[in-house]
Amino acid sequence: MLGKTAGSLYWMARYLERSENNARLIDAGFRIALTRSSTARSEWRSVLVTAGQDFAFRQAHGEDYISQRVVDFLLRDPANPSSILSVVKRARDNARTARTYMTREVWEAVNTSWMTLGALLKRQVREDDLPDVLAAIRRQSAQVGGTFSGTMLRNDGYNFARLGTFLERADNTARILDVKYYLLLPSVAHIGSSIDNVQWETILRSVSAHRAYHWLYGTEISALKIAEFLILYKQMPRSLAFCCDQMNDNLGLLQRSYGEEAEAVRMGTAISRDRLSRPIASIFDGGLHEFITDFLRANAALARQIERDYRFVE
Amino acid sequence: MLRGKGWRIHFFDEMTGQGGEVRSPYREYSDWFGREDTARIQRKTQQAEAFFRTTGITFNVYGEDEADERLIPFDVVPRIIAASEWRRLSRGIEQRVRALNAFLHDIYHRQEILRAGRVPVELISRNEAFLPMMMGMDPPGGVYTHISGIDIVRTGADEYYVLEDNARTPSGVSYMLENRETMLQMFPELFAKISVREVGDYPLNLLKSLAACAPPACNGTPTVAVLTPGIHNSAYFEHSFLADQMGAELVEGHDLRVVDGRVAMRTTQGYTPIDVLYRRVDDDFLDPLNFRPDSVLGVPGIWDVYRAGAITIANAPGTGIADDKALYSYMPDIIEFYTGEKALLPNVPTWRCSEPEHLREVLDRLPELVVKEVHGSGGYGMLVGPAASKKEIAAFRAKLEANPRNYIAQPTLSLSTVPIFTKAGLAPRHVDLRPFVLMSPQGIKITPGGLTRVAMRKGSLVVNSSQGGGTKDTWVLED
Numbered sequence: 202m203l204g205k206t207a208g209s210l211y212w213m214a215r216y217l218e219r220s221e222n223n224a225r226l227i228d229a230g231f232r233i234a235l236t237r238s239s240t241a242r243s244e245w246r247s248v249l250v251t252a253g254q255d256f257a258f259r260q261a262h263g264e265d266y267i268s269q270r271v272v273d274f275l276l277r278d279p280a281n282p283s284s285i286l287s288v289v290k291r292a293r294d295n296a297r298t299a300r301t302y303m304t305r306e307v308w309e310a311v312n313t314s315w316m317t318l319g320a321l322l323k324r325q326v327r328e329d330d331l332p333d334v335l336a337a338i339r340r341q342s343a344q345v346g347g348t349f350s351g352t353m354l355r356n357d358g359y360n361f362a363r364l365g366t367f368l369e370r371a372d373n374t375a376r377i378l379d380v381k382y383y384l385l386l387p388s389v390a391h392i393g394s395s396i397d398n399v400q401w402e403t404i405l406r407s408v409s410a411h412r413a414y415h416w417l418y419g420t421e422i423s424a425l426k427i428a429e430f431l432i433l434y435k436q437m438p439r440s441l442a443f444c445c446d447q448m449n450d451n452l453g454l455l456q457r458s459y460g461e462e463a464e465a466v467r468m469g470t471a472i473s474r475d476r477l478s479r480p481i482a483s484i485f486d487g488g489l490h491e492f493i494t495d496f497l498r499a500n501a502a503l504a505r506q507i508e509r510d511y512r513f514v515e
Numbered sequence: 516m517l518r519g520k521g522w523r524i525h526f527f528d529e530m531t532g533q534g535g536e537v538r539s540p541y542r543e544y545s546d547w548f549g550r551e552d553t554a555r556i557q558r559k560t561q562q563a564e565a566f567f568r569t570t571g572i573t574f575n576v577y578g579e580d581e582a583d584e585r586l587i588p589f590d591v592v593p594r595i596i597a598a599s600e601w602r603r604l605s606r607g608i609e610q611r612v613r614a615l616n617a618f619l620h621d622i623y624h625r626q627e628i629l630r631a632g633r634v635p636v637e638l639i640s641r642n643e644a645f646l647p648m649m650m651g652m653d654p655p656g657g658v659y660t661h662i663s664g665i666d667i668v669r670t671g672a673d674e675y676y677v678l679e680d681n682a683r684t685p686s687g688v689s690y691m692l693e694n695r696e697t698m699l700q701m702f703p704e705l706f707a708k709i710s711v712r713e714v715g716d717y718p719l720n721l722l723k724s725l726a727a728c729a730p731p732a733c734n735g736t737p738t739v740a741v742l743t744p745g746i747h748n749s750a751y752f753e754h755s756f757l758a759d760q761m762g763a764e765l766v767e768g769h770d771l772r773v774v775d776g777r778v779a780m781r782t783t784q785g786y787t788p789i790d791v792l793y794r795r796v797d798d799d800f801l802d803p804l805n806f807r808p809d810s811v812l813g814v815p816g817i818w819d820v821y822r823a824g825a826i827t828i829a830n831a832p833g834t835g836i837a838d839d840k841a842l843y844s845y846m847p848d849i850i851e852f853y854t855g856e857k858a859l860l861p862n863v864p865t866w867r868c869s870e871p872e873h874l875r876e877v878l879d880r881l882p883e884l885v886v887k888e889v890h891g892s893g894g895y896g897m898l899v900g901p902a903a904s905k906k907e908i909a910a911f912r913a914k915l916e917a918n919p920r921n922y923i924a925q926p927t928l929s930l931s932t933v934p935i936f937t938k939a940g941l942a943p944r945h946v947d948l949r950p951f952v953l954m955s956p957q958g959i960k961i962t963p964g965g966l967t968r969v970a971m972r973k974g975s976l977v978v979n980s981s982q983g984g985g986t987k988d989t990w991v992l993e994d
Contacts, residue, residue: 202783203770203781203782204770205767206764301758301759301763301764309570312569312570313569316569357783361783459783511783512782515772
């Protein structure tokens with residue numbers, strides 16, 4: 202397949218994942234803003250930082266982290282290249298470029314997403330309507346994901362799209378941890394003592410895992426356990442370990458069908474082996490913040506290597 | 516001197532003739548329609564629109580916001596052509612396409628037709644569409660116009676005219692295919708009742724036809740690719756549709772480079788050579804080294820690969836000289852010169868404004884004529900005399916007098932009508948027809964029917980999609 206097409210499938214998947222993640226971040230931020238108006242502004246700021254859009258927001262609106270303004274910026278501001286609307290548009294552009302490599306069902310799902318969100322986000326969303334709009338965004342994303350796994354051939358194109366999904370997801374989970382890591386530090390919440398209830402729930406909600414956590418760990422809430430859940434727990438589909446396994450599976454399949462040793466395969470394996478095959482206590486020992494910073498760097502380097510190895514661009 | 520035939524006030528309707536009884540090709544459809552609930556058809560029309568939107572069968576209008584993708588209106592009433600009518604049309608089309616190819620070969624080799632004085636030399640030598648670099652070139656398989664579209668209008672039960680030839684990169688075939696697909700989904704019962712000739716094998720025929728023109732450098736199964744300017748091009752949907760249906764790669768200029776004397780595409784595993792490139796970019800943009808240096812749509816050096824016989828470019832560069840509007844009026848001579856036969860499908864009588872005598876007559880009769888720019892397309896920059904105001908005519912007269920060689924004029928044809936579905940029932944609208952013709956060393960293949968374009972506005976004679984025209988499914992009946 203064309204390198205450009207591989208790149209388009211990869212970026213389509215990344216952008217779709219990003220739109221879904223951002224919808225989840227807005228949802229979590231919105232809950233806090235509703236229930237704790239005193240911390241709303243700092244919460245919105247941390248949502249913007251997690252989404253990598255704080256700088257752009259401050260350029261446009263200064264330090265005025267008002268709910269309505271932040272939500273509008275994240276959802277639909279045409280001047281914000283990372284707004285959900287812009288990101289879905291770019292996902293669709295990439296899908297159009299790679300149109301010949303996807304089934305009609307997948308293309309129509311992506312195209313329908315773009316049309317639906319375009320209509321939903323035409324005007325500023327009223328606070329009352331926000332939960333419905335966010336649900337619609339998640340529904341569109343699920344629709345694409347479902348048709349993708351249900352109709353796509355399991356060939357190299359599929360592998361590139363999956364790589365995009367899991368690179369983006371790993372990046373997102375790591376960023377959430379990065380922004381909130383101070384809440385998880387033992388100095389703030391000693392092992393055994395509980396951290397701020399609403400705060401931990403926000404973290405779990407932003408990865409759609411607050412129920413899964415309880416199901417797994419019961420009612421005991423500890424910083425160590427949350428970190429373990431999000432970093433190392435392999436059955437959790439947004440954990441770093443899960444994402445890395447998926448990336449390595451897809452890189453392995455590419456290696457097998459191309460019969461070619463790629464540097465990206467080695468790098469992916471190294472991330473799992475050197476960073477994610479150790480107990481959570483040892484990660485805390487080395488410093489959670491340092492761990493996450495290092496992971497984000499390695500993940501980004503892997504992304505660049507994939508683009509090079511598979512000739513996305515010249 | 517040329518004389519228009521005198522214009523009828525009434526138009527020929529393909530369903531009811533001169534407004535009388537339903538003509539035989541439409542009889543079964545008309546019976547069916549009479550029994551149908553119009554509310555149901557109304558609903559189907561809306562479904563069709565939603566279908567086109569989700570499928571992404573849209574086009575971008577140049578100069579407008581890129582987010583503004585438009586639908587070409589689709590009308591659910593088919594345009595129906597009898598088997599005997601189609602036989603006659605297709606013979607004429609085939610003759611015309613053969614002549615166009617023979618003309619192109621001649622014009623880029625010995626130029627016999629110029630020596631014989633049948634076409635004026637300056638019409639070629641001063642023409643921007645003429646590509647001197649093609650002189651002496653033999654395109655693989657001897658084919659210049661792999662794909663052409665011949666625009667035909669009907670003016671009576673037995674009267675057809677060729678309005679223009681499209682020998683560069685005619686578009687619209689994806690609409691022909693999707694229109695049929697839509698009709699099959701909406702009204703399957705109609706196709707069970709009425710035997711309509713298939714059009715869905717066009718992509719496969721296109722692939723076969725292109726592969727049959729593979730260059731000498733090709734060994735094994737030819738690799739075919741479609742070259743598109745990219746997703747912002749107005750016909751991008753069609754480019755990706757055709758590539759998809761053929762199972763060919765859809766490439767852009769930046770996917771390609773010359774490697775070891777071949778044009779190759781960048782794949783995830785390195786560069787792979789292409790044998791046949793179905794390009795949907797204009798000649799000018801093909802090769803920044805040999806044509807427009809600012810082009811980013813083409814491939815630097817492709818021209819040299821082409822000359823060395825290591826790639827087929829479809830259509831061949833330089834075919835624009837054959838569909839130039841200034842040459843159009845010579846087509847009857849061109850057909851006779853190369854085939855030894857009279858043209859089976861007549862040209863529309865045409866005044867060449869570059870000739871003083873013609874110009875004088877055109878200026879005299881401006882309110883009744885259609886005047887077109889020689890190099891224009893898409894229905895832009897033209898005057899439809901009978902539909903224009905006095906002021907518009909006066910303004911156009913000034914333009915025409917200032918630069919007469921830029922224009923040709925034709926009588927306002929009484930284009931036939933076919934009914935469209937409106938809320939008030941069936942209503943006649945003017946149509947034209949673009950059949951698509953494939954040519955390879957194995958022969959000429961014409962898809963039965965083609966794309967019917969329809970002026971959706973009452974009384975309008977302009978069918979171009981850029982001017983609010985729509986399309987219809989076109990049925991050629993089985994014998």
